[in-house]
Amino acid sequence: MFDTSVIELSRSALRRNFRFLRRHIGPHPRISCVIKGNAYGHGIESFLPLAEECGVDHFSVFSASEAVRAVASRGNPSTHVMIMGHVEGEAIPWAVEQGVSFYVFDRQRLEQALAAAGRVGAPALIHLEVETGLNRTGLAGEDLGRALELLSSHGDRLRLMGVCTHYAGAESVNNYLRIQKQKVRYEEALERVREAGLDPGLRHTACSAAAITYPETVMDMVRTGIAMYGFWPSKQTKMHYIQNNCQTPSQRRANPLRRVMRWRSSIMSLKKVQAGEFIGYGTSCQATKPRVLASVPVGYFHGFARSLSNLGYVLVHGRRANVAGLVNMNALLVDVTDMNGKARKGDEVVLIGRQKRSHISVSSFSDLTRNPNYEVLTRLPACIPRVVVD
Ligand SMILES: *Cc1c(COP(=O)(O)O)cnc(C)c1O
Numbered sequence: 001m002f003d004t005s006v007i008e009l010s011r012s013a014l015r016r017n018f019r020f021l022r023r024h025i026g027p028h029p030r031i032s033c034v035i036k037g038n039a040y041g042h043g044i045e046s047f048l049p050l051a052e053e054c055g056v057d058h059f060s061v062f063s064a065s066e067a068v069r070a071v072a073s074r075g076n077p078s079t080h081v082m083i084m085g086h087v088e089g090e091a092i093p094w095a096v097e098q099g100v101s102f103y104v105f106d107r108q109r110l111e112q113a114l115a116a117a118g119r120v121g122a123p124a125l126i127h128l129e130v131e132t133g134l135n136r137t138g139l140a141g142e143d144l145g146r147a148l149e150l151l152s153s154h155g156d157r158l159r160l161m162g163v164c165t166h167y168a169g170a171e172s173v174n175n176y177l178r179i180q181k182q183k184v185r186y187e188e189a190l191e192r193v194r195e196a197g198l199d200p201g202l203r204h205t206a207c208s209a210a211a212i213t214y215p216e217t218v219m220d221m222v223r224t225g226i227a228m229y230g231f232w233p234s235k236q237t238k239m240h241y242i243q244n245n246c247q248t249p250s251q252r253r254a255n256p257l258r259r260v261m262r263w264r265s266s267i268m269s270l271k272k273v274q275a276g277e278f279i280g281y282g283t284s285c286q287a288t289k290p291r292v293l294a295s296v297p298v299g300y301f302h303g304f305a306r307s308l309s310n311l312g313y314v315l316v317h318g319r320r321a322n323v324a325g326l327v328n329m330n331a332l333l334v335d336v337t338d339m340n341g342k343a344r345k346g347d348e349v350v351l352i353g354r355q356k357r358s359h360i361s362v363s364s365f366s367d368l369t370r371n372p373n374y375e376v377l378t379r380l381p382a383c384i385p386r387v388v389v390d
Pocket of ligand 1 (some may be wrong): 034036084166207208209223224225226227232256
């Protein structure tokens with residue numbers, strides 16, 4: 001065996017999450033699965049074909065470099081790829097040639113798209129991002145007006161595929177008023193698009209949290225990331241869903257989302273340590289009684305945060321084993337003293353996911369380091385192999 005750990009992707013979990021979203025938003029809106037950040041750490045190359053198998057035919061990436069990977073991994077040539085962020089220079093004619101659509105949020109990109117369409121001899125597929133209050137990227141005011149003029153006078157080369165925006169934190173009620181304002185501004189922008197004589201195409205504004213919490217934000221398409229991978233955007237989103245959609249106690253208990261990812265490694269070696277000895281680097285951990293430690297070949301290089309030193313835990317034989325001492329670059333030690341000799345070299349160690357009747361969710365893993373799910377997932381390095389399981 002060459003790899004020190006493996007990330008399993010569950011087909012049945014992904015299918016379930018997709019079906020849940022489909023049921024929740026109804027049969028008509030298109031679902032674009034967001035695969036930026038290396039598919040939230042799941043690995044674009046492994047995840048995308050799996051998602052296609054489960055019925056997904058539209059994917060959103062952040063950058064042109066991710067789009068290249070998505071195009072190369074798709075099994076179905078009609079699977080659509082959309083760039084929501086960075087696409088510059090020679091990547092623009094590439095996107096036009098490939099039929100990859102992309103966001104436009106400034107005049108320069110629109111002009112580049114126009115030029116590229118002329119060179120390639122095919123229309124540029126444009127999603128107009130409008131500014132509604134996130135204040136990151138997006139067109140507003142006169143800039144939007146000029147973009148609309150350009151779009152309507154070059155309909156042959158610039159095909160308006162959609163009009164979109166992104167909410168400033170739909171996973172928290174703290175942002176409720178801000179999001180209501182954004183919806184109003186979005187409707188105003190849509191009105192301007194129509195007044196310019198343009199068909200807005202796909203209206204899309206909702207991420208996972210908005211699609212689950214605010215039904216009115218589900219228009220012609222949703223862009224869902226975190227929920228597809230089986231995580232709630234936040235505890236509030238989950239509570240809101242349960243309160244509004246579940247009547248019976250058993251419905252309230254049943255989680256409609258399933259974690260797609262399971263991260264496992266195995267015990268590399270075992271060691272007995274006498275009372276009084278320090279464990280690992282420095283003096284942060286001392287054996288107050290004789291202890292048995294298992295080394296696991298996963299460290300902060302692999303995305304297991306150093307801040308979980310003496311705090312985090314893993315699963316061995318379905319039981320918690322606490323991290324003892326500092327998390328090293330490539331390894332960590334866990335305490336298996338209480339397993340009465342049951343822990344052996346080569347035994348499975350679970351870092352995220354289920355083992356027997358126990359499980360470690362990314363959020364309990366990350367609550368300890370105060371990172372949201374998103375960050376912990378995307379920090380899992382691309383070099384860990386991803387394998388598909390049922
Ligand atoms: C990341 C992202 C999404 C998906 O967000 P989730 O919370 O993971 O569903 C949607 N739209 C845009 C513009 C994004 O950047």
